Amino acid sequence: MFMEFSQIGRRRLLAGFAATPLAAALAGASASAQARVRTQAHIVIAGSGAGGIAIANRLARGLEGARITIIDGREQHLYQPGWTLVAGGIWPMERAVLHNNSRYHPRGIEWVKDYVAEFDPTANTVVTRGGQRIRYDFLVVATGLQLNYKAIAGMDEAALGQNGLTSVYASPQSAASTWKLMDAFRRTGGRAVMTAAHTPMKCAGAPVKVTFLLDDRMREVGTRERAEISYHTGGAALFGVDVYHQDIGRRFERLGIAHHLQQRLTGIDIGARRATFTTFNAGQPTGQVNTIDYDFIHVVPPMSAPDAVRNSDLAWKEGPFAGGGWLEVNRETLQHRRFPNVFGIGDINGTPRGKTAATVKGGAPIVAGHLIRAIQNQAPDQKFNGYTSCPLITRVGSALLVEFDHDGNLVPTLPLIDPLQDSFFAWVMKVRLLKPAYIAVLRGRA
Numbered sequence: 001m002f003m004e005f006s007q008i009g010r011r012r013l014l015a016g017f018a019a020t021p022l023a024a025a026l027a028g029a030s031a032s033a034q035a036r037v038r039t040q041a042h043i044v045i046a047g048s049g050a051g052g053i054a055i056a057n058r059l060a061r062g063l064e065g066a067r068i069t070i071i072d073g074r075e076q077h078l079y080q081p082g083w084t085l086v087a088g089g090i091w092p093m094e095r096a097v098l099h100n101n102s103r104y105h106p107r108g109i110e111w112v113k114d115y116v117a118e119f120d121p122t123a124n125t126v127v128t129r130g131g132q133r134i135r136y137d138f139l140v141v142a143t144g145l146q147l148n149y150k151a152i153a154g155m156d157e158a159a160l161g162q163n164g165l166t167s168v169y170a171s172p173q174s175a176a177s178t179w180k181l182m183d184a185f186r187r188t189g190g191r192a193v194m195t196a197a198h199t200p201m202k203c204a205g206a207p208v209k210v211t212f213l214l215d216d217r218m219r220e221v222g223t224r225e226r227a228e229i230s231y232h233t234g235g236a237a238l239f240g241v242d243v244y245h246q247d248i249g250r251r252f253e254r255l256g257i258a259h260h261l262q263q264r265l266t267g268i269d270i271g272a273r274r275a276t277f278t279t280f281n282a283g284q285p286t287g288q289v290n291t292i293d294y295d296f297i298h299v300v301p302p303m304s305a306p307d308a309v310r311n312s313d314l315a316w317k318e319g320p321f322a323g324g325g326w327l328e329v330n331r332e333t334l335q336h337r338r339f340p341n342v343f344g345i346g347d348i349n350g351t352p353r354g355k356t357a358a359t360v361k362g363g364a365p366i367v368a369g370h371l372i373r374a375i376q377n378q379a380p381d382q383k384f385n386g387y388t389s390c391p392l393i394t395r396v397g398s399a400l401l402v403e404f405d406h407d408g409n410l411v412p413t414l415p416l417i418d419p420l421q422d423s424f425f426a427w428v429m430k431v432r433l434l435k436p437a438y439i440a441v442l443r444g445r446a
Helices: 010-018 021-030 050-062 080-087 172-188 206-220 242-255 357-375 424-442
Strands: 042-046 067-071 076-078 097-100 110-112 116-120 125-128 133-135 138-141 190-196 227-233 258-260 263-269 274-281 284-293 296-298 342-344 388-395 398-404
Touching: 042 050, 050 067, 050 357, 050 424, 080 172, 080 206, 080 424, 138 357, 172 190, 172 206, 172 296, 190 206, 190 284, 206 227, 206 242, 206 296, 206 388, 227 263, 242 258, 242 398, 342 357, 357 388, 357 424, 388 424, 398 424
Parallel strands: 042 067, 042 138, 067 110, 138 342, 190 227, 190 296, 227 258
Antiparallel strands: 076 097, 116 125, 125 133, 263 274, 274 284, 388 398
């Protein structure tokens, strides 16, 4: 049964909401628009996820006479921050699916229903999978990232939802099947193996959330003692911000969840329900390989830039972001470091943090503002601190409000909320308030 919170006190909810930066952002949506900049520039936006659509709406309001083209073959818009709620049985799948993308596009734009197959920034051109060559004056790369399930030997994405195999990342359908298998597992018990990738991940807190939810859902029906839950991350920490790495570790210990660092899921035998982990140290395999039988497994695939970006001259060529092919942008201006008429928004950016919807919210006005200034031959005038927010669910009805910047410094926006203390209010934000805020971001109003 899906949980609802219709009995939340109206006064408590509204009073808390009024104090949030979300409320301030929405309140500012009605502010009078600045004078529009006249231009005949052709702006191409590659991708129509949260970042691409938010930028399109901001540019449509800030420019007059511009030609704006969105390139994306996906027609349905998905609310990905809701997938962990679906996976935990809190939302039905339908709540994580929004309307057709066109509903959120600004009027007058051109929509090329295809995907970019090639970027040629020297020629100011993109090539679609269908072979269409499209020239631009300015480019916004908003492609999102690529899930590399095939990097795990034996992994078959089509098998998700069967034989105890789950993954919240693949689709809203796979999130729903995660709950179906989680619900079955919590009634029988057994061995649960939870994983996280060694690469940068979208919503890096999602694997932790699913683990906490599995534990809590078993306690809810009184079967926790029947299960062995272990968490294996390919990274060197449970979370990229050290204070939360430590906090999550302590919580896992209290809950009896064994956790292992630098163990990459490198193989899986779906029929036999057997996972293979390879231990790494400083990025190099140690030669230690462990095979674990499971009854339930949550798979988080390695992630990278889409091949079209990764194989282009837009990608980082050296440094920590080169291996994943991430977009080479200045982390403060979100402008490409070598091609000044190119900007990046969202998961594709090769920056230290920030593959969340909250980062799109913070970055969208920066990108739109700097692009408009570039049209006027003006230099960037704002700095993005990499603000990232993750309401980290610790159990049903409670969450941590995790907020940090590029350098992993905590940047709490609610002075009355302890960033290391889970709360009901952070839970309400996640379950009730963030989806309307997300839609406001799409429309360029927050």
